[in-house]
Structure formats: structure tokens, C-alpha cells
Amino acid sequence: MRIHDQQLRADRMVFYEKDVDRLNGELDAFLELSKARCALLIDRDGHQVTRRGEAVGTSADSISALIAGSFAATKEMARLLGEAEFTVMFHQGKRDSIQLQLVGERTLLAVLFDERTNLGLVRFYATEACQRLSDVFDSMSQEDRTAGLSSQFSADATAALDQLF
Amino acid sequence: MVQINFAQKQINAKIVYYGPGMSGKTTNLEVVHQRAPSNNRGELTSISTDGDRTLFFDYMPLDLGTIAGMKTCFQMYTVPGQVYYNSTRKLVLQGVDGVIFVADSSAKSMEQNLESLRNLEENLNEYGKSLATLPHVIQYNKRDLPDALPVQELEAQLNLNGAQTFEACAATGEGVFPTLKGLAAAVLKNIQNECGGGTGRTAFHSVAARPGVTSSGPQPRPASMPPAPQRAPQTASTRPQPTGAQASSSAPSGAPLKQTGFQPRTAALAAEPSSAPASAPAGQLMQNAAAAAPQPKPAQRPRPAAARPQAAPAPAPAKPAKAAKAPAPAAQPKRRAAAQPSSAAAPKLNTSGPSTAKTAAFVIVAAVIGAVVAKFALDFI
Numbered sequence: 229m230r231i232h233d234q235q236l237r238a239d240r241m242v243f244y245e246k247d248v249d250r251l252n253g254e255l256d257a258f259l260e261l262s263k264a265r266c267a268l269l270i271d272r273d274g275h276q277v278t279r280r281g282e283a284v285g286t287s288a289d290s291i292s293a294l295i296a297g298s299f300a301a302t303k304e305m306a307r308l309l310g311e312a313e314f315t316v317m318f319h320q321g322k323r324d325s326i327q328l329q330l331v332g333e334r335t336l337l338a339v340l341f342d343e344r345t346n347l348g349l350v351r352f353y354a355t356e357a358c359q360r361l362s363d364v365f366d367s368m369s370q371e372d373r374t375a376g377l378s379s380q381f382s383a384d385a386t387a388a389l390d391q392l393f
Numbered sequence: 394m395v396q397i398n399f400a401q402k403q404i405n406a407k408i409v410y411y412g413p414g415m416s417g418k419t420t421n422l423e424v425v426h427q428r429a430p431s432n433n434r435g436e437l438t439s440i441s442t443d444g445d446r447t448l449f450f451d452y453m454p455l456d457l458g459t460i461a462g463m464k465t466c467f468q469m470y471t472v473p474g475q476v477y478y479n480s481t482r483k484l485v486l487q488g489v490d491g492v493i494f495v496a497d498s499s500a501k502s503m504e505q506n507l508e509s510l511r512n513l514e515e516n517l518n519e520y521g522k523s524l525a526t527l528p529h530v531i532q533y534n535k536r537d538l539p540d541a542l543p544v545q546e547l548e549a550q551l552n553l554n555g556a557q558t559f560e561a562c563a564a565t566g567e568g569v570f571p572t573l574k575g576l577a578a579a580v581l582k583n584i585q586n587e588c589g590g591g592t593g594r595t596a597f598h599s600v601a602a603r604p605g606v607t608s609s610g611p612q613p614r615p616a617s618m619p620p621a622p623q624r625a626p627q628t629a630s631t632r633p634q635p636t637g638a639q640a641s642s643s644a645p646s647g648a649p650l651k652q653t654g655f656q657p658r659t660a661a662l663a664a665e666p667s668s669a670p671a672s673a674p675a676g677q678l679m680q681n682a683a684a685a686a687p688q689p690k691p692a693q694r695p696r697p698a699a700a701r702p703q704a705a706p707a708p709a710p711a712k713p714a715k716a717a718k719a720p721a722p723a724a725q726p727k728r729r730a731a732a733q734p735s736s737a738a739a740p741k742l743n744t745s746g747p748s749t750a751k752t753a754a755f756v757i758v759a760a761v762i763g764a765v766v767a768k769f770a771l772d773f774i
Contacts, residue, residue: 241394242398242588243396244400272488273488275396275468277398289466293454297440297485300484300487304481377397377463378461381585385457389578393573393574
């Protein structure tokens with residue numbers, strides 16, 4: 229388990245277009261069934277992987293970071309209580325609510341929904357969708373693919389930094 | 394850890410300002426937020442106490458622009474500096490790609506600096522990382538204080554890994570951008586080294602060889618790194634000062650992506666002779682049901698992926714095996730019916746044939762036995 233975790237930490241999250249297409253397909257199907265407003269897929273470091281459905285506020289990046297932080301804090305609480313982790317979180321609002329669920333070991337599914345649906349329906353289909361998304365991540369991790377950053381990346385990076393700062 | 398998203402042509406890296414309490418971490422981030430071009434910076438989010446102490450973290454995305462065709466973004470965090478908040482501080486370090494250690498230059502803060510540096514190393518070790526290998530720079534902040542220690546003394550005590558160092562006075566903005574630029578160069582160089590093209594390494598295996606805590610060794614300083622410019626960010630201060638928080642446009646994740654023609658479920662569907670054609674990805678959630686029960690699938694399968702139906706007076710979409718059996722009158726019960734796992738409904742369909750045969754056989758046997766008993770009874774009478 230520990231070695232597995234270490235491996236996961238060391239691995240980069242690399243998403244190709246076909247990966248995101250597959251993830252988007254699963255999220256679209258989930259939104260269709262659950263009638264939720266929006267589904268965000270976020271890695272545990274707070275980076276947004278993809279988003280489907282309606283736009284969420286002004287900054288999906290900030291929401292992603294806060295969700296990841298919130299989940300990390302919950303995990304720490306679970307550890308202190310002797311649980312491995314809490315895999316599902318739910319925040320209820322007057323109009324909108326958010327359901328958060330762990331997908332595999334590295335990503336989070338955040339579902340924003342309103343009165344058009346209900347928690348039970350969202351939770352049921354989210355559980356099913358998480359399994360499917362987890363399968364996608366598993367298949368991604370087994371694929372043998374080359375990471376293709378341009379060899380010009382470093383030179384371009386220096387130029388971009390000089391321009392920005 | 395760095396996230397590379399080729400679909401959105403985006404690279405995300407996580408930068409953390411670390412240091413003792415009140416050393417100026419949040420001030421650094423505020424200066425970056427104030428002076429960065431408005432189209433490059435995101436919204437500054439702060440989870441802090443009433444007393445202006447960071448409770449969990451401050452966060453701001455910074456768009457560095459397009460580098461080699463990839464939109465490169467830094468997700469910038471600060472941590473709470475107080476010893477009391479170590480658990481939350483550790484959480485923020487998860488997946489960090491670069492650290493700016495903000496040290497307080499005053500003599501009386503040296504002990505807190507050292508304690509924070511030790512704490513940083515311990516927390517990094519928890520994630521299998523180390524200052525010896527992680528890109529990081531040190532900022533000697535509050536250089537304007539009268540009791541500020543000489544840089545040589547700070548170097549001797551704090552910079553044990555030979556990191557690039559910067560003098561700063563974050564309250565005036567001096568040295569903030571050079572520090573960030575120094576770290577950004579180191580992080581981007583690190584990304585290039587680990588994920589550079591043409592290496593033939595695989596995406597998920599390339600960085601598996603990344604040295605952990607045990608395989609330490611001083612990190613080679615990037616040759617392309619700028620030579621620690623010790624200047625005030627005049628260029629930044631001459632830029633137009635944006636007003637108000639304005640969110641940077643995040644990746645257009647909602648925008649349609651190019652189709653690659655990859656249909657992950659098509660093969661599985663083709664293997665099922667009785668399943669409906671997978672016309673849209675929206676039908677993919679039905680796969681569990683199809684796998685669990687290779688019975689004819691319901692007609693509701695093709696759902697329009699584009700148009701989501703509005704509020705739901707309509708009957709719940711899927712799982713008609715159960716809903717058709719006992720159509721519920723109201724919308725809510727229908728949802729419940731739909732919420733039943735299709736795999737639970739499927740076995741009923743599977744076992745209905747054999748159980749009918751068993752019942753018929755049982756009736757016949759019972760009738761024969763009854764006839765025999767009746768015959769004996771009549772004979773007896």
C-alpha cells in the first residue's frame with residue numbers, strides 16, 4: 229500500500245485528448261441521468277481536470293482548489309478518528325448543493341446540483357459514475373504512452389518569464 | 394504534482410509559499426495579485442482568521458502564458474505559519490512542485506525560521522519529497538528592518554541545500570517578483586527535465602524514476618536560471634494597477650474538444666449481441682446493467698446527449714425493467730424505481746424461465762400424488 233501510494237505520488241497526471249474525451253463522455257452521461265447542474269473532475273492537488281455542464285461562478289480554478297483543500301482536511305479528520313478516509317462529502321445550500329466523491333485514489337468528482345434533482349439521485353448515479361471514471365483512470369495508467377512536451381519548452385519558458393516579470 | 398492536460402493544452406503546477414508566521418507569505422501573494430497583469434492573474438482567495446492570520450491557505454492562480462504551445466498556470470498557495478496549524482500546513486504541501494521559503498530577516502526570528510525550515514523538510518518527507526530534490530528558493534524578507542541579520546549569516550543557517558536566494562521587502566513589493574521568477578524558472582526546468590519530449594519515456598512511468606527522499610543529492614541549478622536579480626520590480630510597478638479581483642479565464646473545459654473518434658465502450662457493446670447500439674456516450678452508464686444482465690435492453694437507452702431535460706416531471710430515465718413492471722404514479726416514486734440498481738432487477742429476468750418450469754413440474758407431481766392418494770382412499774372406502 230505504501231509503495232503504491234508512493235508510486236502514485238511520483239507519477240505525473242498526464243491527460244491526452246482521448247482521455248478527456250472519455251472522461252467527458254462519462255460525465256455527460258452522469259449529468260444526463262442525475263440532472264445535476266455541473267460536474268467537475270479535480271485532482272487531489274486542486275488542479276481541475278475537466279468540467280461539464282453549466283459554468284460555476286467566476287472561477288472554477290478557485291473552486292477546484294478549495295474543494296481539494298476541503299477534501300484533504302476531511303481526510304485528516306478521518307485519520308484522527310481512525311477512518312481511512314471519508315470518500316463522500318456533501319454541502320447543502322438553500323439553492324445549490326455540492327456532493328464530493330473520491331474517484332480512485334487521485335481525483336475528486338464534484339457535483340453541483342439544485343432543486344431540479346435530489347441528493348439520493350445524485351448520489352446513486354455519482355457512485356456509478358465514479359466507478360466508471362475510476363476504470364478510465366485505471367486504463368490510462370496501464371497505457372504505454374510517450375509524454376510529449378516540446379523540446380523548446382525550456383527556452384520558451386525563459387522567454388515567457390522574461391516577458392511576464 | 395504537475396498536471397499536463399494535452400486536451401486543454403494546459404500545464405498546471407503547484408507553488409507554495411512556506412515560512413514562519415508573520416514572515417510575509419500572504420503579503421508576497423497579495424503583491425503578485427496586485428501587480429500581475431489582470432489577464433494573467435486569477436482571483437485571490439484567502440481562508441484567514443479575523444486577526445489576519447492565514448487559517449488554511451491563500452490561493453491564487455497565475456497564468457504564465459503559452460509556453461511551447463501549452464498554457465502554463467501556477468496554482469499559488471500560502472500556508473499558515475503558526476506551529477499550531479501544522480496539520481493544515483501539511484495538507485497544502487500535497488502535490489507541491491515548488492516552494493518559496495519566506496524567511497524573516499530579523500534576528501529575533503531566526504529560531505522560528507529554523508523551526509519552519511525543519512518543519513518543511515519533515516512535511517515534505519511525508520509526501521516522499523525533500524528539499525534536496527524539490528525546486529525551491531529562499532526569500533530573505535523584511536530587509537528593511539533595523540535588526541535584519543546580514544545575508545551571509547542567513548545563508549549560513551538557512552540555505553543548507555544551496556538554493557537560490559533573494560532579498561525582499563514584501564510590504565513595498567521589492568523582491569517579490571524576482572523571487573517568483575527564480576522559482577518559476579526552476580519549476581519549469583524541472584518539468585522539462587522530467588516530461589520533456591523525445592525521451593521515449595512514458596507518461597505514467599517517466600517520472601516514476603523520480604528520486605525520492607532516499608536518492609537525494611543537491612539539485613543541479615538550472616543553467617538557464619536568471620542570476621538572482623536583486624532589483625525592485627520596476628517593470629511590474631510600471632504596469633497598470635488593476636483594480637478589484639478579476640478571475641483569470643480558466644481553461645475552457647466546457648468548450649467542445651476535438652473528437653478523436655475514440656469510443657471506449659463501443660467494443661464492449663459490440664460484444665453484446667442484444668444490446669442497443671451505443672449511439673452516444675450518454676448511454677454509457679447503462680453498461681453495468683448490460684454486463685450484469687445480457688437481456689434485451691430497454692428502449693430508453695438512446696438518450697440525447699446534447700439536451701439535458703429540464704426539471705423533472707418526466708419519468709426517470711433509465712432502468713425500465715423495474716419501472717415497467719410497476720409504474721409508479723408520482724414522479725418521486727418513479728425516481729426511486731429508477732434508482733434501483735439494474736443489476737438487482739436483472740436476475741429476476743434471468744431466473745423467471747427456470748422458476749416457471751419448476752412450478753409446473755411441482756404442480757404435476759402434486760396432482761399425480763393427489764390422484765394416487767384419492768384412488769387409495771376410494772379403494773379403502
